[in-house]
Amino acid sequence: MPDSASPPTGAESGSVRTTVDLTRAEHRSLRDLCNDYADELGVTRVAGRQVVRELIAELIANQELRKRIRDRLAGRASNG
Numbered sequence: 886m887p888d889s890a891s892p893p894t895g896a897e898s899g900s901v902r903t904t905v906d907l908t909r910a911e912h913r914s915l916r917d918l919c920n921d922y923a924d925e926l927g928v929t930r931v932a933g934r935q936v937v938r939e940l941i942a943e944l945i946a947n948q949e950l951r952k953r954i955r956d957r958l959a960g961r962a963s964n965g
Contacts, residue, residue, distance in 0.1 A: 915933050922931040
């Protein structure tokens with residue numbers, strides 16, 4: 886059992902790490918979006934992981950978005 890003073894690990898905190906490989910253009914676009922959001926929100930920084938978490942939450946909540954993503958995945962699957 887971990888010492889109560891030690892910070893929780895991913896498994897203990899309920900979080901799971903995931904990674905995704907982005908093209909340079911995708912990474913640049915995400916970084917630019919984060920910078921735009923930071924400017925709009927009047928904060929120093931918006932992290933890419935924050936945007937990805939919000940996208941996942943929106944994907945779960947928004948049935949129309951889920952359908953659009955499913956259709957895009959189906960189109961890519963049929964193109965090889």
